[in-house]
Amino acid sequence: MKKLIFILMVWAAPLMGQQVPETAAEMQLSFVPVVKQAAPAVVNIYAKVVREVQRTPLQSDPFFERFFRDPSADAKPRVQNSLGSGVILSADGIVVSNYHVVGMATEITVVLSDRREFSARVLLGDAEADLAILKIDAPDALPFLALRPSDSVEVGELALAIGNPFGVGQTVSSGIVSGLARSGGPGGRGLGYFIQTDAPINPGNSGGALVDMKGQLIGVNTSILTRSGGSNGIGFAIPADMVAAFVAQAEAGQTTFSRPWAGISGQPVDADMAATLGLDRSGGIIVSGLHPVSPFLQAGLAVGDVIVTVGGQPVNTPSEMIYRMSIAGVQADVDVVFRRGDTELTAPVALFAAPENPPRDTVILPQRSLFPGLTVARINPAVLAELNLPLGGEGVAVLDAGRAASRAGLRAGDVIVELNGVSIVHPDEVATILSGGVRRIAMVVQRGARRITMRFRG
Incomplete structure (x- = not known):
């Protein structure tokens, strides 16, 4: 038996060293094919921000100004540099990154994996979602990553995080998808729905790629949960479906992200509330308020209804509902399933942006x-x-x-x-x-x- 095992190992070794893994079992033995496919589409981003020096109230006072004046700092603007990552999404140079990396930048440089450098401009950015869409102009077609539908991603899948942590150069770390539908996020960044991963993510990884074993983009790394500043194995990525919504609006010529308005207030239904309402389980969002022009009110919902699904997908927090509405887009119609007492109802909701009525008269x-x-x-x-x-x-x-x-x-x-x-x-x-x-x-x-x-x- 020992001899047979030895023969099998000798026979298998050359195949493992020469052939590209094809099956799921073989892929677990090596990430090289995935990295070779995905890494060229992940870029380093260097952003420069020029900030005016803030004067204190005493410096602005005519009497105290002479006592507090700093001769070495004649209110000259300060230049701050930030480092992050990005992902190329099209052959003609559409790039996605985090808003906190490039949103306020006055000068942006994108460095490809082959060390070519290009100036970039922001087409569309949104601080709340922490996403920005950039454009670089290259003479040749660029490598890019395909977006994978977010609802096909499952907990337990293998995932690779690719980026430029600490500015040391492009780095790959591996892990799994450890959670879905994570709302909020640390640091107040990106309100909504996140993919959670235990693939190590560190400062500089922001805007980098989270890819599956086919080299498809499943998310854009945005933040980590940490007490020390380093990775503790809890990282968050913005799902590819949200990225796709941003790309579509940027390519349509919009400079700010337009998200549907709910005009609704509510809270998650926990176990205690479910018992009070006579529901057999927790989950969903109970409606506590509706604006007079809310699309949900126009569709027939009322205070006390419990929203269960939006667009065919379950929602358990208000931010998750907003995420579902955002990827559906303005002017889309989505079916909303809700409970009213013991009855489950479905209503089509016509989504629209928050109206400017009456005029704000700024x-x-x-x-x-x-x-x-x-x-x-x-x-x-x-x-x-x-x-x-x-x-x-x-x-x-x-x-x-x-x-x-x-x-x-x-x-x-x-x-x-x-x-x-x-x-x-x-x-x-x-x-x-x-x-x-x-x-x-x-x-x-x-x-x-x-x-x-x-x-x-x-």
């Missing part, structure tokens, strides 16, 4: 006002979605506090309710009062669930 306060640069707008569905305000929000919201108002304590997302006892319903009223030479201001703002009174003296 106002930027002039230099002679109490808060120059303060930017306010009338609240409408688009402003609600942009600032993540409660559905019932009305009045005037702060889009940008500007330098002076920021120092005074105002923030983007604050809703201005009153000024000197006058109820505010339109941005023009803010401009009139704050630019009218009034020396004392009492401002009431709504910040989340809190109502705050601020007092200023000009």
Whole structure:
């Protein structure tokens, strides 16, 4: 028996050394064919950001300026460099990366695996999804990765993470898909649905590829869950379906990502809530609020309904529902299955972007006002979605506090309710009062669930 085993090993060794693995069992013995196929389409990205030096309030004061002036720093802009990765998605140079790598960059350089370098420009970017679509112009067709449908990915599949961790050069790490439908994500990046992997991902891997054993892109690496700054085996990737939605809008000429608006508030149904509602199991989202022009309200849903699936796929968190709507796209129709009491119903929901109705009528306060640069707008569905305000929000919201108002304590997302006892319903009223030479201001703002009174003296 020992002799037979030895003969089999000698016979198998040359085949393993010479042949490319073809079956799933053989593939587990070597990732070389997958890496050779996928790695040329993964690029290094060097981004340069020019930031203005922020002056402190004392430096801006005429009296204190001479005491706090730093002769070596005459307010010269600072240049910050960031390093990340990207993936080529088409032969003509469409590249995907993370927004936090290139979103604010003034200069972007893409370095291919063969060391060729190209300047790149951002076609479309979105901080909330943490995705950016770039374009490079190369004289020849470029290697690229095909996108794999996200709903075909399963927990337990082998996966490779390819990127440029710590700037040491292109590196490949292996693992498995360890989880799906991960919502939120560490650091507040990319609200929605993530693929979780235990393939080691480190700083610099951001924007790199997570590929399957056929060399198809299943996700774009975006973040890690860590306490030390290094990989602890819990990494998150944005699914390929979301990437495909971004590419489609970029190729259509859009510069900002347009996502469908739900106009709905709700919460996951846990075991306790399921028992209260008389449901046999937890899961789904119970509707707690609907905007008057919500597409779900127009489709017949009501407060108290439990949404089970969107577009044929189960949803268990609001962010997962938004993900399903986003990959379906604006102007798409999706079937929504929901429970109302003991009855399960289906309704077609026509998706659309958050409407700008009534017009936001944005106002930027002039230099002679109490808060120059303060930017306010009338609240409408688009402003609600942009600032993540409660559905019932009305009045005037702060889009940008500007330098002076920021120092005074105002923030983007604050809703201005009153000024000197006058109820505010339109941005023009803010401009009139704050630019009218009034020396004392009492401002009431709504910040989340809190109502705050601020007092200023000009």
